[in-house]
Amino acid sequence: MRVLIISWEYPPVIEGGLGRHVRKLSESLARDGIEVHVLTRGGGRLPVEADQHGVRVHRVREPQFPRDPSAFVRWVDAMNADMHALAAELCERFEFDLVHSHDWLVAGAAKRAARQIERPWLVTVHATEFGRHQGWVQNHPQSHIHAAERAMVRQADHVITCSRYMRVHVANVFGVRPAKITAISNGIDPRDLEPVAPDLERLRVKYAAPGDLLVLLVGRLVYEKGFHLALDALAPIVRRRGDVRFVVAGTGTAEAELKRQARRLGLADHGVFLGWIGDDMLHSLYRICDLCIVPSIYEPFGLVALEAMASGCLCVVADTGGLREVVPVDGTVGLRFPSRDATALSAVLEGVLTDDGTRAQLVAEAREHVLRFDWAEVARRTAEIYATMAAGATAPAR
Structure with missing residues (x-):
């Protein structure tokens, strides 16, 4: 043929x-x-x-x-x-x-x-x-x-x-x-996700101090990806804990507004907007971050969630669209929150960021789960x- x-x-x-x-x-x-x-x-x-x-x-x-x-x-x-x-x-x-x-x-x-x-x-x-x-x-x-x-x-x-x-x-x-x-x-092919950064520990130190938890947001910075919800959810956690930092990777029409929102919420000193990054850098970020949030309002599939799980990064995703087919509702490989609900997302993040054992278990199960894709x-x-x-x-x- x-x-x-x-x-x-x-x-x-x-x-x-x-x-x-x-x-x-x-x-x-x-x-x-x-x-x-x-x-x-x-x-x-x-x-x-x-x-x-x-x-x-x-x-x-x-x-x-x-x-x-x-x-x-x-x-x-x-x-x-x-x-x-x-x-x-x-x-x-x-x-x-x-x-x-x-x-x-x-x-x-x-x-x-x-x-x-x-x-x-x-x-x-x-x-x-x-x-x-x-x-x-x-x-x-x-x-x-x-x-x-x-x-x-x-x-x-x-x-x-x-x-x-x-x-x-x-x-x-x-x-x-x-x-x-x-x-x-x-x-997904996990072999495509190998990091290229020669020293992952050194890369992590650029964005988080030893002992801090590092949260990743990645994708096109547009309204339907819901990154404004993630910032709203992170703000109270950052204020209470002080040991949570974040990186935002991507560009888009909402980039300037998201940066203004981060400043209004007092998050400017707790995270960084990296702009566009290549696949090599993205694969390295998956490896050094503790958690990846996919807060989409509209999401046909949810490839970022699959890539993060395959790389050993815990995923918290919106309960919407194709993400429901990537992250099961039973909470065995990742966690969901009601779409558009920043308060609910904040509660999920608070729980999982304080439970090292649960994070490790979810990461281990997720690595097996992604093999079916x-x-x-x-x-x-x-x-x-x-x-x-x-x-x-x-x-x-x-």
Whole structure:
């Protein structure tokens, strides 16, 4: 079988978790004998075509995308035109069994390519604009993106989501039958999480004194990630204990407001905002921190929680979205708190930060728990859908 996977990012071009997902999926599929071609974008220094770990990667040379939302929409349209032109060339060179695209950003190119070669079009939805903005999608550019996502989901031959929560969400928001959607969880490879800092103890001392407890917040600094709730929850604990410090890793539209909030709460001297960090630094932070909070209001899956647990960092997560499928409700591998409830989060943190034995037990159980989120299984289930669609049958929804 030969497939064309289309994604707007693919390592080393990384904007978020989507690119990492596509890479691990593609490489796992290739190991299973599927000929995988990835169509993506790249800068001037990257080769137009290359073999990366058994995956044929084809790149269009797009300029850096603009930060202005309206200009970004126009940039996406131009990228799709360039991607379709290259896709048409690839379809002349190779006979693909299907086209598999990721999120709305490349839907235009993917749909045209699939229809022109009369092959099935499979879409993976990683998140929705409706979810990111809690349903407020009336204004541009949110309205444009929401419409593009709706058209993509309705016109695709089948849809994959990263969690059962997202399967229901996508069906309800876009008005499609649940039978058209299959939920396949993301995977994780603990070998990818090895820290690169040569001296973890020295790194930890940069952020916490000996005997202090160090709390990690990581992700895009945007409203739906709920970091403002975590700061509200940490403030009374820091005031009472004095031995708790925190690090915030990431950038986003809420960064300036979160820094102002930290100052208002008296937290400025008890933590640091690191800004954007690479994977190497992130993997090291997982190892030196005692606890990771994932306080999301909207969370399609919860990869940060998986990565933290695989690295031996205890997780406290919001009881929402895909996080419920990553951290079970029984409290055996991590802890939950009611979403949007900073007071409840503070109580959970107070309890676990004072109980070394419970933290150690949860960390040990979590290391075993994450092994079930295996990329080989993700690839196997995805390949099943490929085979079914290529044969002209209806893909299984589950």
